[in-house]
Every structure is written in structure tokens, then in C-alpha cells.
Amino acid sequence: MKRSHIFLLIVIAVAIGIIVSTADDASTYVGFSEAWAMSTSGNKKEIHVVGQLKKDPNGHIIGIKEGEDKVSFSFIMVDDEGKEQQVNYNQPMPPDFTRSEKVVVIGSYKGDTFNASKIILKCPSKYQEDKITV
Amino acid sequence: MHYLVGDLGHLFVITALITALLSAFAYLKASVITDLGKREGWLWNGKVSFFIHAASVLGICIVLFVIISNHYFEYHYAYNYSDRKLPTYYLISTFWNGQEGSFLLWMFWHAILGIILIVTNKFWEAPVMTVFCLVQAFLASMILGVVIPGLEFKIGSSPFILLRDAMPEAPIFKAQPEFIPTDGQGLNPLLQNYWMVIHPPTLFLGFALTVIPFSYCIAGLWLKKFSDWIRPALPWTLVGCGVLGLGILMGGYWAYETLNFGGYWNWDPVENAVYVPWLIMVASLHTMITYKNSETALKASIILVISVFIAILYSTFLTRSGILGESSVHSFTDLGLSGQLLLYLMFFLAGAVIISIIRWKNIPSTEKEASVYSREFWIFIGATTLCLMGFQVLSGTSIPVVNAVTGWFGIDKKLAPPTDAVAFYSKFQIWFAIAVGILSAVGQFFWWKKVDRKVLMNQLFVPAIAALLVSLLVVNLLRVFNLSYALLMLAGFFTVFANGKILYGLLKASPSLSGGAIAHMGVGLMLIGIMFSAGYSKVVSLNNTGLQISKEFSDEFNRDNLMLFVHEPRTMWGFEIEYLGERFEPRHHTGFISKSDVIQTEDKNIVVAKRPMKVGSKNYDSNDTIDVHGENTYYEIELRKGNRKYRLFPRAQINPEMGGLVVSPDIYRSVSADLYTHVSSVMDPSEEHDWSELEEIKVKQEQDFFANDYVGVLESIERIHNILGVELTDQDVAVKATIRLRGEKGDYIAEPVFLIRDKMVGRIPDEVSDLGIRVTLMNIHPETNEFSLGISTRQKDWVVIKAMEKPYINVLWIGTLILMVGFGVAMSRRIREFKKMKAKGLEV
Secondary structure: OOHHHHHHHHHHHHHHHHHHHHHHHOEEEEOHHHHHHHHHOOOOOOEEEEEEEOEOOOOOEOOOEEOOOOOOEEEEEEEOOOOEEEEEEOOOOOOOHHHOOEEEEEEEEEOOEEEEEEEEEEOOOHHHOOOOOO | OOHHHHHHHHHHHHHHHHHHHHHHHHHHHHHHOOOHHHHHHHHHHHHHHHHHHHHHHHHHHHHHHHHHHOOOOOEHHHHHHOOOOOOHHHHHHHHOOOHHHHHHHHHHHHHHHHHHHHHHOOOOHHHHHHHHHHHHHHHHHHOOOEEEOOOOEEEOOOOOOEHHHHOOOOHHHHHOOOOOOOOOOOOOHHHOOHHHHHHHHHHHHHHHHHHHHHHHHHHHHHOOOOOOOHHHHHHHHHHHHHHHHHHHHHHHHHHHHHOOOOOOOOOOHHHHHHHHHHHHHHHHHHHHHHHHHHOOOHHHHHHHHHHHHHHHHHHHHHHHOOOOOOOOOOOOOOOOOHHHHHHHHHHHHHHHHHHHHHHHHHOOOOOOOOOOOEHHHHHHHHHHHHHHHHHHHHHHHOHHHHHHHHHHOOOOOOEEOOOOHHHHHHHHHHHHHHHHHHHHHHHHHHHOOEOOHHHHHHHHHHHHHHHHHHHHHHHHHOOOOOHHHHHHHHHHHHHHHHHHHHHHHHHHHOHHHOHHHHHHHHHHHHHHHHHHHHHOOEEOOOOOOOOOOOOOOOHHHHHHOEEEEEOOOEEEOOEEEEEEEEEEOEOOOOOOEEHHHEEEOOOOOEEEEOOOEEEOOEEEOOOOEEEEOOOEEEEEEEEEEOOEEEEEOOEEEEEHHHOEEEEEOEEEEOOOEEEEEEEEEEOOOOOOOOOOOOEEEEEOOOOEEEEOOEEEEEEEEEEOOEEOOEEOOOOOEEEEEEEEEEEOOEEEEEOOEEEEEOOEEEEEOEEEOOOOEEEEEEEEEOOOOEEEEEEEEOOOOEEEEEEEEEEOHHHHHHHHHHHHHHHHHHHHHHHHHHHHHHHHOOOO
16 A cells, blocks of 8 residues: 555545534534433533524514523523423623524523523624614 | 715726626637737737726725715615714725625725736736636626516625615605715724724735635646646745735734633634635645645645635635524624625636546646655645644534535434534644644755655754753643643644754855744744643632622622722732723723713713813813713723732723623733733613612811711802703803812712702702712702702722633734744745746746
């Protein structure tokens, strides 16, 4: 075997190692039921859940509660499978939170509530904005 | 309404696109035609088209800048990214705040580089400019802003779109189509920073420079001049590596100074998107140098040079298509260009791959095996390591793309990016970095084609032993008891010493060749600096009071943060630390204004001085108005040790665009470490304070009294004729008391007002927030010459801070500077070489 072949094999091995490790370390987008199942089976890895804020039939957002210290809040999120879950967030409410089309929370279950360590909002794009402060 | 200027801009955009295409076509003809006379004609056409193109691009830039600087808020771009308060230099950064402007900046650099190419290089002009102009045409289409009728397919997004066309749903435009807002939304305050004026142009110049080696490479494959393209492309690759590297480092430094994630690098997708192409570009630089010297690694060079440009296009796609929307908070908003961006990427990827495959068999390559003791062998391993380093980052960053692609095939993978990005990337990058350190030491010794084992051992012995000894010493002195960290440091020292040895030899013989040695020493120092500042970053603001800050906060927060009350010193990091109060920053000059010394007005950007004061170099009298940056509050903190005193001004900024309150650190720099301090919780300005019950006292003028344990004195009483800008009538009576309160650090003035207006009594209290005192002028007793004052007190002002020690971060900054010096030396050498060859009349 030529040296260049050995070298090539090593490079391929490292590349495969990287891909496997990436797939392994990648978090997953799951629903709350699956997240709950993972949590109770002892998997404490942080996961991503995608969903929307809970709204009443008139389209008003319901279930947002501010923490006593004003620097934390909780809300009710409905995941893509329609399951509702209370989510706690240890930081103030991000602006545009209530305008978001979609919410991604990253975190894990602690007891019955889901504790988010990070929230990413998907807001309507700037072009759809229709407010102008005169 | 200024329609003309926008129409002119639009005309320029269309001209730019058409001339880019024309130029590409003319140069294509010139490349394939063999008839010399016709060839000249096509060349001339190509050249003229490109010059018109460059002029149009300049025209677009000027028009956009005219719109911004004249505050034509009927245009979406001006309205959305600027306002009347911005100083000129930030109006310049407004230019590239939006996506359209950053495409324009990129095009602008292309236009300039294209002219340089046309002027400097005759032989390669036609084929290189064909590729170059195609790239440029795609870019121009990104800002075209034309909707194809019937298809509803939008090509590009124009920077010259009117606000009413951008927001057709806005009710105001239905009522008043001619409506023009009086002021704009303003530039995101986080971007109002000098680094944001120079970082984007540098970065985009780096982007633009990648297209030149790519164009040469494609031209070389096309004309079957497989090896000749490397010589003219190499200096451009070198410049590109330097400039792109500088751009990345500027971005890191901006993040370190302005953002609060505690460092200069966060493995955010936007950062990764420039880091990966840079790594590949550095790898390509090495293989190209190898080829120039020994005619090997030609195929590797071709693959890498193409990869660099494709990586740049891929990065552009990642950050601008909105595909990262669920994984990054920083990526640009989606302008609906994802299809067009994908086409851009695919066109050049497919084109480059196809031409490479067609020509692959004809590319000369050496059949003989590279010896283990050859320079090529080591450089090749180094380049491979850099590529794998990039590949690991790319694989993590591309997870959203993997999701999208598997989605098209009906497989829902639901993969999300790793939750702890820093840990995910670091665990691989550190080992690659160790390899890079060692390879850049060993590789440099193969300056001469072949060195045998004995010579190599002789050469490497001293640097290796020196690195080992110094590392052992540092490991024990600074307690670096972590295997990978210690190895990284060893690799860093090894490359510094080995390259230092080479540099010493070169300085005597031929200093102009020392660029490589200097650059590699810089890399070594950077590795050491990164290892210490990131690996041993330590929280020093430990809560040593034994009391929780708040039970609402997590245990971690209560442990790692320090609550400071005004004028109550604590100890931290061997310093006595004291919080002095909240400060405003004047808009037009330097200095800080104590919030206790001014009255705030309706307009958050204007305050009124309560007393004469000197701010920076400017003097203010009582009642002078001062323009301030109302969204920014600075928290003045004093550090004391012996006779030495330092002031820190960490900042909190109200910034709705970025998530409410955004904090920026202030950094105390010492030789061995930075103290990186930011506020982690502040008093809510909108929240009412809990005041104690009002205590009423009767005082005479000049009489001392006590308030919240401070001594106060009623200095004077005067009748005033307007209050906060409102003129009073003859029937009204208003009296202002001036009360001096003696604080620990100088005096404060409180000026409560007693008012009888329309026969009604009104009282306007005044507050000294540093002392937590509010004084009300309750009543006036002319019969006894006494005044009733109401005193209420509250908890003193406070701030919660977090401070981190970043040891030896200066080693990193020194390393980056040395790296840049190395690039500079290497560049000047190549430029001299180029001039010499041109003088000799060689084809360049």
C-alpha cells in the first residue's frame, strides 16, 4: 500500500468520525410528549421544541405569566403535535415575543415544567411590518 | 417625495447588471476567438463594458448614500436603518446595515478589483474577467428588485424601494399615499460602534478577493494552461487570507468589547460562515506555494481554490436565505432570495465541477511519492488538517441544511444544532489546533527541498527542548493541569521557537522572505493566548457576602454575581470595588454625566443640567440642555488598590431589536489579564420605587438637617417663571428650593418646586438617586421664615455585576498583530516580485 493511500484512509476515517460525532451531538426537534419520555427515562440532554404560543379562539395569546421579580416569565406553548406545556424562562420576555409566528425553545424538563435556557423567535419578516410610528 | 434619485439608483442597478453580462460575453468571445484583430475588438468591448459597470456600481453607492445622508425617509432603506441623530460615520455604517447594502459593498469591491485586474494583467484578462463578470452579474441581480409579471417571482431586493411599496398594508399609506415619516427607525445601537464602520468593509473585501484565485483557476482549466494560473493567483490568495483574517479578527474584537457572551468567539453560524472559507483559503495558500516551488500539489490547489469560493457562496446562502432561522438569532432576515442564492451557488459549483472533471485527466501530476522528509509532505498534511478543521465546523453549522435536504426526500430528520455549541466545536478544534501548531513548526524547516533525518533532528532539537522546558515551567507555575490545554500550549511554544529560529536565520540572509516565519509565530502566540483566555477564563465576581441576591435567581447566578450598592465598597479580585452610580453619555463629545446631576425630559435624548459641571472637556451651566444617548446607561464602578484607581463603565442599553436590555462589558486591561465586567441585573427604570413614608421637617435657610443619614442644607429659595419649558402666568406662583446634600463623594443638588397654579397647589419633588432620597417642598411659612420639607427615602441604587478574569488575552492580540505583520511582509515580497516580472515583460 502506498503512503498516499494510508493518508487518504486516515483522512476518511477522521471525516467519518466528525460526521458521526456531529450526528451524535446534534440536538433534536421533538414534541413535548417525546421530550417528557426522554426526561423520565433519564436522558437529560437539552432538546429543541418547536411550537406556537397558546391562543384563545379570538387569536389573543393566553397563559403568559410574569415572574415576581420581573426578570423571568412563563408561558403556555403548543407544540406541532398540539400538546400544551407550560414553559419557564429565567429571563425577561424577549420583545416581539407575542408577535412571533413560531417559537423554538431549547431546554429540558425539570419536574412537570419545561425549563427553557434559550428561546428563538421566528417573527414575520420586516416587509410585512405595517406599523409606522408617526 | 424625491422620486428622481431612486429612479436614478434603479437605472444604475439595471445598467450594472446589463454591463456585467455584456462584459462577460465580450470577454468570452475574446477568449475563444483566434483571429487577433477581432480579438482586440472584443477585448475592447469587454473592457469598456466593465468600466461602465464599475461606474454604475459607484453610482448606486452614491445614490444610496445620498438617500441616507439627506434623510429621505420616503425610502425604506433610509427609514429602516437610519435617523436624523446619527453622526456621519454611523451614516456610513447604515449603508451596509441592510442586506441590500452589504451586497452592494461586496459588488463595490469587485468593481475595484476588476479594474485592477484589467490594468495589471494583459495575458489573463479575457478568460479571468469572463468568470469574474459572471460572478458580478449574479451579485447585481441580488439588488435588482424586479418582479417577473405573471410568475410572481422576485429577482433581487432593491435598496431603492419606497417605504410605501415596502409596506403596502400600512394604514397610513392608504390614507395618505404621499406620507413621509419625519424620522427613521435608527441604526441598531449595538452597531453604533467604530468597529462596525471598518469591520464590514474589511470582511467584504476579503470575500471579494476569493473570486480572483477562483477566476484564475477556472481560466487555467478552460485554456488548458493548467499550471500557469498559479503564479498570478498566488499573491491574490495571500492578500485574501490576510484581509479576510483581519476582518474576522475585527469582528471577534467587536464582539469581545460590545457583546456580553463573555468572549471574542461564540461559534455562532454567522461567525462559522466566514471561519470555514478562511481556513480553506489558508490551506490553498500553502498548496499553491508548494506547487510554485516543486510542481506538486497542483490538483490539490485546484480543488482547494474552487472550494474557497464555493464555501463563500455557501456561507452567503446559509446566512442570507433564512435557513438558519431556527438555529441562530443573528442571521439576516429572509428577503425571499433563497432560490436565487441557491441558483448562484449551484451555477458556480456545477460549472467548476464540470470543467474540472472534463480536464482532470490532462492535469499534470507527479507520480512519485512525496518523501516523509520533504516539505510538500508536511505542507500537504497541514493543509489537510486545516480542511478537516473547517469540515468539522461546516458539518455542525450545516445541520439545518441537512434537515431541509432530507425534508425534500420525505425523510423528516428533525436534527437540531448542538445545544452547547462551544463545547461541540472546541472538543475537535483544540486537537486540530495542536496539530496545526506542531505542523507549522516542523513544516517550516523544510524550506529546502529535502532534509534528511539527521539534519531535521539537529534543527528541531533546540526549539523542541526550549518549548518543552517553557511549557513545563508554565504548566507548574500557572497550574495548567489539563492535558489538551497543556499540549496546545506546547504546540504553540514549539511553533514560536521553531519559527523564531528560522526568522533569526532569515533576518541575516534574506529578510524579505521572513513573512512565513513571522506569520507562523503569530499563530503560535494566538494558540497560547486562546488557550489561556478561553480555557482559564474565571468568574471573579464571587458573591462573598453570604447573602443571596434574590431567591428568584438560580443558585449559579447568586454565586457568580456581586450586588453593589452606591458607595458601599466590596472586595473583588484583590481590588476594593465601589459602585458610584448611573451615568449618561453625551452625544457630541466624550465624558460621562451623573444621572443625579441632570433632570430628564420627555425626549429621552435630552437632559437638563441641575448644576454647573464639566463633562469631558466641555463646561455646562445650570439649566443647559445636553444631548445624550438616551438608550444607554453606564454604571460607573471604581477599582482601587493602594494608590491606584481605575474606573469601569459597563453599559446597559435599551434595544428592542436585540431583545430588550442589552449589556456591554467594560474591560480593565492589565499586562497579564483583562478584567471583563458587565452588569447582569439592573434597576428597572420603568418600575416605581418603594419609597418610605414621607417625613416632614421644618427648616430655615442655611440650616442643616438630616435625610437618610446624610447632611443636607437648604441653600436658597427662588421664584421661577417656567417649569420644564412651560411658561407660567402672572397669577401663578412657583418657588424652587435648592438643597445641597452631602454624599460620601461630593455634594448633590435637589431642586423641588412648590407651585400654585390656577389656585391649586402642586408639588414637584426631586430625587437624588445615588443617595436614595426624594425631597418635596411641602409648604412655605412666610410668618416664621421657615419651609416644610418632605423627605422620603428608599433602598439605595444598586447594580448586580459579573466579572471575569481573562488571563493572558494580550498574548492573543499580540499574536494576531504578528500574524498580520507576517502577511504584510509576504505581500510586499510578492508585489516586488510582480513588479520585477512585469518590468522584464514576462506574461503576468
